[in-house]
Amino acid sequence: MAASLTVVVAVNPMAxxxxxxxxxxxxIERLRxxxxxxxxxxxxNIELLRRETERAVAxxxxxxxxxxxxxxxxxxxNIVAQTPTPLGIVxxxxxxxxxxxxxxxxxxxEAAIDAxxxxxxxxxxxxxxxxxxxxxxxTWFAGVLSAGFDATVNERANLMTRPRGRSRYVFALxxxxxTLRPIHYEVVADGVPFETSAMLISVAxxxxxxxxxxxxxxxxxxxxxxxxxVVARMSRLRFLRVxxxxxxxxxxxxxxxxxxxxxxxxxxxxxxxxxxxxxxxGPLPVEVSVVPGALRMLA
Numbered sequence: 001m002a003a004s005l006t007v008v009v010a011v012n013p014m015a016x017x018x019x020x021x022x023x024x025x026x027x028i029e030r031l032r033x034x035x036x037x038x039x040x041x042x043x044x045n046i047e048l049l050r051r052e053t054e055r056a057v058a059x060x061x062x063x064x065x066x067x068x069x070x071x072x073x074x075x076x077x078n079i080v081a082q083t084p085t086p087l088g089i090v091x092x093x094x095x096x097x098x099x100x101x102x103x104x105x106x107x108x109x110e111a112a113i114d115a116x117x118x119x120x121x122x123x124x125x126x127x128x129x130x131x132x133x134x135x136x137x138x139t140w141f142a143g144v145l146s147a148g149f150d151a152t153v154n155e156r157a158n159l160m161t162r163p164r165g166r167s168r169y170v171f172a173l174x175x176x177x178x179t180l181r182p183i184h185y186e187v188v189a190d191g192v193p194f195e196t197s198a199m200l201i202s203v204a205x206x207x208x209x210x211x212x213x214x215x216x217x218x219x220x221x222x223x224x225x226x227x228x229x230v231v232a233r234m235s236r237l238r239f240l241r242v243x244x245x246x247x248x249x250x251x252x253x254x255x256x257x258x259x260x261x262x263x264x265x266x267x268x269x270x271x272x273x274x275x276x277x278x279x280x281x282g283p284l285p286v287e288v289s290v291v292p293g294a295l296r297m298l299a
Contacts, residue, residue, distance in 0.1 A: 147267050228260040232257075263290050
């Protein structure tokens, strides 16, 4: 890339519930100090922020940088997927799984901005993305689509203001355990139909979700595949006992856990809502497919 660039920076003012509101201004300050032209986009709500960011990128941008968590990465991915515009991340959200999977520093803002500034002068990293078709709509995701207990936990966690960080997802999970039950899914994986009774199903492009739950430790951003992750029926007590292993990725040998590499998958189940990158998609059924090389990342 050229030495001086036009960079659109979209900042989520409520990332980490506003506790890291200094991250956006610091990123903008350093980009400008490095000689780049910055278009600063901020808005009171996510939908307005999405529209303003789309307008700013369409007006001409060499790169889009999002400041926030996985929800902001999802916003950016849905603007720049299958375009030449690369996407950068300065993580400051509650869940920063996509940034973590890309090797972007999470707990050191200055190091994350250093990595961004360096990446602006290198060829972008090309990665796959998932495309979800739901009803008449299509939505991109970069990380993980959840369609079961994990999505229910995500929905509850999004409504909670405390505690901060990944422990919020653990508390939400404990609350949801009271109604935990297996779900009957109808699945079509690469054209092959099957049915399963499962606690949860996820379709992963990234290794983790929920602030560090490494559900598919071997997932790759650039392997041209998605990973279907299924947790079969088990008791609540056993689920509670084995759940902590997901943070270290040591759950993969459990008899109830299975993985399958897929290019496309259709998920159907009653009363189940899908989430992607922590953002609500809508009720099943959904059709999910991988689009190799759909995103250019500054990482």
